[in-house]
Structure formats: structure tokens, C-alpha cells
Amino acid sequence: MDLEKKEYISKIKSLAKEKNAVIFAHYYTRPEIQEIADFIGDSLALAQQATRVDADILVMCGVHFMGETMKILCPDKKVLIPDMNAGCSLADSCKAEDLKQFIYQQSSISNQKYTVVSYVNTTAEVKALTDIVVTSSNAKKIVDQLPKDANIIFGPDHNLGAYINSVTGRNMILWNGACHVHSRFSLEALLQLKKENPGVEVLAHPECKAPILAQSDVIGSTKALLEHTIQSPAKRFIIATESGILFEMQRACPDKEFIPVPPEMTEGVGCSCNECEYMRMNTLEKVYNCLLNESPEMQVKKETAEKAVSAIRRMLEMS
Ligand code: 13P
Ligand code: SF4
DSSP states (O other): OOOOHHHHHHHHHHHHHHTTEEEEEETTSOHHHHHHOSEEEOHHHHHHHHTTOOOSEEEEESOHHHHHHHHHHOTTSEEEOSOTTOOOHHHHTOOHHHHHHHHHHHHHHHTOOOEEEEESSSOHHHHHTOSEEEOTTTHHHHHHHSOTTOOEEEESBHHHHHHHHHHHTOOOEEOOBOOTTGGGBOHHHHHHHHHHSTTOEEEEOTTSOHHHHHTOSEEOOHHHHHHHHHHOSOSEEEEESOTTHHHHHHHHOTTSEEEEOOBOOBTTBOOSOOOOTTGGGOOHHHHHHHHHHTOSBOOOOHHHHHHHHHHHHHHHHHO
């Protein structure tokens, strides 16, 4: 089937109405996906919103762990994800078996009990081993609420963990994982952009490497960066996060200019934007087909979901 964009949009809208379905999209998805979504947000807002809507079907246009989080929070709803292969390199960098071993090793070395804090970009199995889930929106707020003498293991994003250590004064033990998109921003290109645009603020996601964060004026989740561009009187910004967010920034502030920081050159070819290929796997055709066929449907094993849900609920209570 090869329908035109307009036709897909109208068919998706009428199917969603007929089936009492709500469409969610992360800020990093393609512009046309953000256009058809009922809710667009960062991972915290999407998880919170999923628990509030009155719908039979939730369609999560994002990546696999976002669909899992939704299913864990809304076990009685049908959660669809347009492409089951839309994974996440960060979630992949932390296998539950390896984390279990890591927690065991750290506890045996120090003879201490650890509080395990995991970023939401993790599998359901990792969340099941976790005490509290966090997102980039609430990680600082939640870590600040933990007892000052708590021994904390934080994973999987090493860059985010190091940043949270620096702003909370904690000494969390960090898992060595990373997002392939956020860790490939070019420092050289950022320095050049700063030189060419003196005085223009740099906004960065905390999954970026420390040298990029050190050159940034505002560090925050996708939502925090978006809100900053709306509230700031400035007219131009340099942006170091996945380039999908530029669509929402431009839609919210049509009179402002957003300059994306490019990734490091690959095989001699430079590119001006830094895209997450997993987020781009959400297309109008796949959203249409998944609503039509009510498939692929997200499933999470009952015992895993039961363990993971308390860590996610703790996050929602503390954020
Ligand atoms: P947010 O928590 O800011 O939505 O980020 C999710 C993500 O996948 C970042 O790469
Ligand atoms: Fe995962 Fe990175 Fe893509 Fe976010 S941008 S979904 S962390 S691979």
C-alpha cells in the first residue's frame, strides 16, 4: 500500500477515533508523526500521560522501552508500537544479567547494600532489578531526595550519571553505557559554531559527553530544552540533542533560529543533523498498519512487569 501523506493522516485519524485509540509520540520522531500525535512529549511526560488517558488502545511512536513502560503502567490497555525493531542503543548497553552481576560484585566488594537507580532507557528486565527509575527530566530531583549516605548504582548512561553526580555532589557508581546518537556530537564543530555565532546559547541533553556539556549553557531533558527556547527572549540557539526536537522548537517559536550541532564525521562524510535511526523507524504507513491490524502489540511478562512497576511508580511519586 502506498498512500499519500494526506491520505494516511486522515485514515489514521478516523481509525484512531473508531478504535478509541490515543497516539503518543516522542519529540525525536519524524515531523509527520509529531503532527498526527495526540500527545508529544519526553519520556517522563509520555509515561505520565499514558496513565491519565481514557482509551482502549495506546499507540506509542518512539522506541521499544517506551512501549514497554506504557504497557507496565497500563497493563489492561492494548499498547501498540509501529515497529518492534525500534530499539535503543542505550537500553541495549545494559543487559539485565550483566547488571545483576554488577550489583552483586559491588555489594560483595564493599559489603554494602546499593540503591539501584536506572534511567528509563532500559529494558523491562533491567527495571525489574531497579529500585527507582528516573528520566533526564527528574534524575536530579530524585537523586537529591535519596538519603545522603545512600550507596547508589546508576545506569546505564555514563554521561548522564556523571552529570548528575556533578550537580548533586553524589558519588554514584556508574554503569558504562551510552547513547550512540548523543555521544557522537562533534566538539570541534560545536567550538566552530560558537565562534561563528558569538553569544548564542548552547542547549544540550545530559546524554552528551562531558566536553560537550562543558561548552553548554543549558543542560536538560528534551522538554526542558524546548521550554527554555520558548521562554528565553533570545532569538537563536545552538542545539546538541537529537535533531527531531528542532521540529517542535520551530513550531513553538517560528520567529527563532535553531542551529543543530553536527555529529563527528563518518567515513569522511559530514552531516548537519544527528538523528536516531530507531526513532525514524516510526512512519505514517507503520502507524496506519499497526492501528488497522492492532499489531505489533507490546507484551511484558507478568512477573517482570510486577517487579518493574514499583520502580516506575516510585519515580512518578517522587517527580
Ligand atoms: P528524554 O527523557 O529527554 O525524553 O530523552 C529520551 C531519550 O531517548 C534521549 O535520547
Ligand atoms: Fe536511545 Fe539514543 Fe535513540 Fe534516545 S536517541 S532512543 S537514547 S538510541
